[in-house]
Amino acid sequence: MQPFLVMDILEAANAMGTPVIHLEVGEPDFDTPECIQEAAIKAMQSGRTHYTHSLGIPELREAIARHYHATYGVRVDPEQVLVTAGSSPALLIAFGVLLDAGSEIIMTDPYYACYPNFATFIDACPRLIPTRGDGFQLDPDKVKIAMNERTRAVLVNSPGNPTGVCLDPEHMRGLSELGLPIISDEIYHGLVYEGEQHTMLEFTDNTIVVGGFSKAYAMTGWRLGWAVFPKDLIRAAQKMQQNLIICAPAPAQWAGVSALTEAGPDVERMRLVFAQRREIMLDALAASGLQVEVRPNGAFYVLVNMEDVTDDSYRLAFDILKNTGVGVTPGKDFGPATGRYIRFSYANSEDNIREGVRRVGEYIGKLR
Amino acid sequence: MQPFLVMDILEAANAMGTPVIHLEVGEPDFDTPECIQEAAIKAMQSGRTHYTHSLGIPELREAIARHYHATYGVRVDPEQVLVTAGSSPALLIAFGVLLDAGSEIIMTDPYYACYPNFATFIDACPRLIPTRGDGFQLDPDKVKIAMNERTRAVLVNSPGNPTGVCLDPEHMRGLSELGLPIISDEIYHGLVYEGEQHTMLEFTDNTIVVGGFSKAYAMTGWRLGWAVFPKDLIRAAQKMQQNLIICAPAPAQWAGVSALTEAGPDVERMRLVFAQRREIMLDALAASGLQVEVRPNGAFYVLVNMEDVTDDSYRLAFDILKNTGVGVTPGKDFGPATGRYIRFSYANSEDNIREGVRRVGEYIGKLR
Numbered sequence: 001m002q003p004f005l006v007m008d009i010l011e012a013a014n015a016m017g018t019p020v021i022h023l024e025v026g027e028p029d030f031d032t033p034e035c036i037q038e039a040a041i042k043a044m045q046s047g048r049t050h051y052t053h054s055l056g057i058p059e060l061r062e063a064i065a066r067h068y069h070a071t072y073g074v075r076v077d078p079e080q081v082l083v084t085a086g087s088s089p090a091l092l093i094a095f096g097v098l099l100d101a102g103s104e105i106i107m108t109d110p111y112y113a114c115y116p117n118f119a120t121f122i123d124a125c126p127r128l129i130p131t132r133g134d135g136f137q138l139d140p141d142k143v144k145i146a147m148n149e150r151t152r153a154v155l156v157n158s159p160g161n162p163t164g165v166c167l168d169p170e171h172m173r174g175l176s177e178l179g180l181p182i183i184s185d186e187i188y189h190g191l192v193y194e195g196e197q198h199t200m201l202e203f204t205d206n207t208i209v210v211g212g213f214s215k216a217y218a219m220t221g222w223r224l225g226w227a228v229f230p231k232d233l234i235r236a237a238q239k240m241q242q243n244l245i246i247c248a249p250a251p252a253q254w255a256g257v258s259a260l261t262e263a264g265p266d267v268e269r270m271r272l273v274f275a276q277r278r279e280i281m282l283d284a285l286a287a288s289g290l291q292v293e294v295r296p297n298g299a300f301y302v303l304v305n306m307e308d309v310t311d312d313s314y315r316l317a318f319d320i321l322k323n324t325g326v327g328v329t330p331g332k333d334f335g336p337a338t339g340r341y342i343r344f345s346y347a348n349s350e351d352n353i354r355e356g357v358r359r360v361g362e363y364i365g366k367l368r
Numbered sequence: 369m370q371p372f373l374v375m376d377i378l379e380a381a382n383a384m385g386t387p388v389i390h391l392e393v394g395e396p397d398f399d400t401p402e403c404i405q406e407a408a409i410k411a412m413q414s415g416r417t418h419y420t421h422s423l424g425i426p427e428l429r430e431a432i433a434r435h436y437h438a439t440y441g442v443r444v445d446p447e448q449v450l451v452t453a454g455s456s457p458a459l460l461i462a463f464g465v466l467l468d469a470g471s472e473i474i475m476t477d478p479y480y481a482c483y484p485n486f487a488t489f490i491d492a493c494p495r496l497i498p499t500r501g502d503g504f505q506l507d508p509d510k511v512k513i514a515m516n517e518r519t520r521a522v523l524v525n526s527p528g529n530p531t532g533v534c535l536d537p538e539h540m541r542g543l544s545e546l547g548l549p550i551i552s553d554e555i556y557h558g559l560v561y562e563g564e565q566h567t568m569l570e571f572t573d574n575t576i577v578v579g580g581f582s583k584a585y586a587m588t589g590w591r592l593g594w595a596v597f598p599k600d601l602i603r604a605a606q607k608m609q610q611n612l613i614i615c616a617p618a619p620a621q622w623a624g625v626s627a628l629t630e631a632g633p634d635v636e637r638m639r640l641v642f643a644q645r646r647e648i649m650l651d652a653l654a655a656s657g658l659q660v661e662v663r664p665n666g667a668f669y670v671l672v673n674m675e676d677v678t679d680d681s682y683r684l685a686f687d688i689l690k691n692t693g694v695g696v697t698p699g700k701d702f703g704p705a706t707g708r709y710i711r712f713s714y715a716n717s718e719d720n721i722r723e724g725v726r727r728v729g730e731y732i733g734k735l736r
Contacts, residue, residue, distance in 0.1 A: 001607045007422075032417040040619070041409050049400040049589045054375075085453045085591055088614050101469055101491045117611040123469045123491055221417045221618030223453055223591070239369045243485040246456050249617045250589030251408070 001117050006329040013327045021356040023344045024327040030218040033266035039258030040251040048250050054242045056083025057253045063260040074201045082237050085248045087187045087212035087225030093240045094183045094208040098153045099124040107155040108138050110334035130337045135294050136163040140174030153181045159188040162334045162343040164296025169198050176204035184209045190216025193275040194297040217259045222252040277346040281353050288361020300347045307340035309367040324359040369485050374697040381695045389724040391712045392695040398586040401634035407626030408619040416618050422610045424451025425621045431628040442569045448596050450605050453616045455555045455580035455593030461608045462551045462576040466521045467492040475523040476506050478702035498705045503662045504531040508542030521549045527556040530702045530711040532664025537566050544572035552577045558584025561643040562665040585627045590620040645714040649721050656729020668715045675708035677735040692727040
């Protein structure tokens with residue numbers, strides 16, 4: 001199993017002894033909204049500290065089902081919803097339900113660093129389709145060519161990490177027509193700044209949609225996520241949850257109910273801040289001569305091609321850190337296609353974004 | 369993957385519409401002690417709602433290391449400690465680190481229901497050693513005979529679920545001398561009522577010791593556990609955690625620090641209540657003609673052999689529920705060796721224990 005290279009950068013940054021501007025981070029810098037915290041405190045104080053139903057408390061599963069109808073107009077039965085301890089265990093269970101040893105799952109290159117490891121953990125095999133030449137869009141025709149008798153699923157992530165790009169609805173439709181189950185990681189939903197966001201559930205029922213509270217609700221440390229399963233798979237998913245995880249944290253589940261029913265204004269406030277920061281980062285990158293090939297419209301990441309100055313983004317990220325005091329993420333973490341890219345995160349203050357990008361731009365300018 | 373049969377009983381119990389005495393439950397009926405809740409609330413309110421270090425916050429890892437020295441006199445380096453979202457993910461990672469597809473792990477029959485499923489999830493194979501004839505003790509000589517070139521580990525659980533029995537120190541020593549890595553599930557430590565409790569770390573460093581807060585600290589719903597790894601395995605374990613789980617819930621981790629440093633008197637108070645209930649249950653079973661073959665000295669379970677009235681404990685558990693209004697767990701959940709046993713839990717009030725056992729005894733008497 002591969003480690004996160006960005007963790008090495010982070011450790012080196014922390015060991016420097018001088019202040020570092022962290023543009024490598026993958027989580028909101030906001031604290032969890034107060035109404036959500038209050039719901040968790042109330043739950044604790046009223047003794048809701050015991051195991052819950054393995055699928056999650058009914059109140060939260062119903063709120064999640066309503067959320068899909070209110071946000072996308074799709075009908076989800078609360079009985080299809082599995083509440084998990086973060087979206088990572090949801091992905092583990094989705095992989096576990098669809099794949100077995102020797103089978104394959106199709107995914108993009110670049111990919112969120114953990115995806116291939118979920119597959120290899122259960123001796124399945126990730127099959128990568130490079131998307132660099134397609135504006136980081138997964139082309140259904142290319143999936144069709146990559147499919148074989150061992151293929152069990154295709155995995156998409158929109159808005160994507162590390163690309164910040166949303167999958168086009170036309171591509172979503174095309175993928176949904178291939179007849180393959182689709183694992184759709186929608187953890188960055190709620191953080192879309194241009195155009196409409198779409199769930200895979202609008203296009204097909206043959207999908208496991210993974211969502212969660214970490215990003216849009218600033219709840220990374222609570223470990224609360226979910227997955228919507230097709231009705232014929234939820235029982236298998238539940239059995240895996242019972243065995244491997246038991247249930248999601250109980251106070252966090254009550255916090256999740258509040259997040260979906262009360263925290264709308266907080267989520268919108270944070271989204272607008274991210275939207276503003278995105279503009280600032282894109283402007284700062286352009287002003288610094290750092291090229292963004294595909295304009296990101298979601299999440300809080302921007303990929304920059306650095307192939308004119310490096311053939312190894314891991315080494316470059318260390319050089320940037322040492323020479324500028326700015327932490328960035330090597331594109332190598334996300335697959336071969338972005339081995340010469342750097343990922344910038346705008347989950348930081350406007351001042352830090354401006355100053356961090358300025359310093360990196362100046363340093364890269366010297367390397368050219 | 370096998371479901372928990374006890375869940376079917378629980379659902380049937382909840383669907384009955386009449387009050388049921390729950391002697392099937394596997395969690396303390398106590399609320400989490402107040403000092404622990406307060407620490408979680410303080411953590412939330414001071415913004416500790418973000419991702420933590422993947423191994424866990426240093427304060428908790430240090431407290432866990434100190435706990436091993438204070439309780440058992442063994443030295444554990446905080447660098448060996450992985451904090452997880454409950455002891456179940458700790459087991460998943462322990463299995464993942466030691467086993468691969470096609471390899472084997474030796475475990476007792478009876479076993480905690482999930483153990484074989486952790487193995488099969490990664491295409492490894494559980495190899496069962498029946499312990500019914502050995503007082504539910506795992507005999508090192510029998511392990512030796514069962515070992516082959518595919519064996520990667522042996523798994524023990526003391527105090528054990530469903531047996532309530534602690535592994536003898538002589539057997540622990542014997543197992544430690546076999547040269548196999550030992551996964552030692554010590555989740556019920558802190559709930560021992562006769563004799564001394566021993567950690568496998570007293571006998572060997574070639575062990576992954578799994579512990580947690582759920583049982584002794586009444587924290588089932590918090591999802592907080594840990595594992596102590598040998599120094600040469602902690603990095604592999606950390607990578608699995610980063611990929612599959614990311615980190616344990618942040619507020620719960622601060623609650624865990626309080627549990628280990630402040631909740632000692634609460635834990636002892638609850639332990640004494642369980643000790644008293646154990647006496648009451650054993651007396652009630654004896655008075656009702658229900659035979660306990662091996663006197664349990666830990667956890668909160670008692671196994672009763674019902675082979676004179678049934679060859680199917682699943683069916684018997686339903687019959688007991690319908691005829692007496694008492695929920696019990698079919699021994700079938702825990703392997704073939706206890707397929708004709710019933711597990712009683714004394715994580716309930718003294719009155720419920722007395723009345724529940726009386727009713728079951730009366731019903732079984734009629735079947736004889």
